[in-house]
Amino acid sequence: MGFKALFLNCTLKRSPEVSNTRALIDKAVKLFAEMDIESEVIRVTDYNVKFGVSSDEGEGDEWPAILKKIKESDILVIGSPIWFGVRSSVAQLVMERLDGMYEESDHVTGQFPLYGKVGGVLITGNEDGAHDVAANTLFNLTHLGCTIPPNVDSYWVGPAGPGPSYIEAGGERHLYTNKTVRYMVHNLAYFAKLLKDNPIPTNIMELYAEAAEESD
Numbered sequence: 001m002g003f004k005a006l007f008l009n010c011t012l013k014r015s016p017e018v019s020n021t022r023a024l025i026d027k028a029v030k031l032f033a034e035m036d037i038e039s040e041v042i043r044v045t046d047y048n049v050k051f052g053v054s055s056d057e058g059e060g061d062e063w064p065a066i067l068k069k070i071k072e073s074d075i076l077v078i079g080s081p082i083w084f085g086v087r088s089s090v091a092q093l094v095m096e097r098l099d100g101m102y103e104e105s106d107h108v109t110g111q112f113p114l115y116g117k118v119g120g121v122l123i124t125g126n127e128d129g130a131h132d133v134a135a136n137t138l139f140n141l142t143h144l145g146c147t148i149p150p151n152v153d154s155y156w157v158g159p160a161g162p163g164p165s166y167i168e169a170g171g172e173r174h175l176y177t178n179k180t181v182r183y184m185v186h187n188l189a190y191f192a193k194l195l196k197d198n199p200i201p202t203n204i205m206e207l208y209a210e211a212a213e214e215s216d
Helices: 022-033 062-070 088-106 130-143 175-197 204-215
Strands: 004-009 040-045 073-085 118-125 153-157
Touching: 004 022, 004 062, 022 040, 022 073, 022 118, 022 153, 022 175, 040 062, 062 088, 073 130, 073 175, 088 204, 118 130, 118 175, 130 153, 153 175, 153 204
Parallel strands: 004 040, 004 073, 073 118, 118 153
Antiparallel strands: none
């Protein structure tokens, strides 16, 4: 298809430690490959990403290198473990850094850089919270300009409390996770092509001007 999918693995673990979230990501990567879609996986903890809400937080900040890859992608998938019922602190950091893209809108239309891209989310954990992680993350992505197709979240959660995680528990055999990751991959691929062939025409700058005329 000529599209590129970028996965941001927001595990708290650093390489080469085994990541359960990466194991689920790898399933999606394999499925995308079967559709001739290239994938790249970035483990955010392997980079020096500073706290902040801009696209560049100064000397030593490696977020700009990740942001460049985001801008070059057609499909953006956030992978996050669940901690204390919510997305990981790394996933939260990523969303806060993406906030800087509001300042990089197109000078003609005002569209943010994520316009024309599609977004999804993959989640692993040993406790409740998958719906919370998916809801908040997908909502954030759509506000940043991403198109969110139907059924673009897939997750695996084990019993509440400590216990075996996705890999140890044999999550790769879990029907619900296996079907939803397929829904995600196919819908992301379809809508990526749809947007490529039919770019969103909305001119945010013109609409802002209209709104300003009738506002205090």
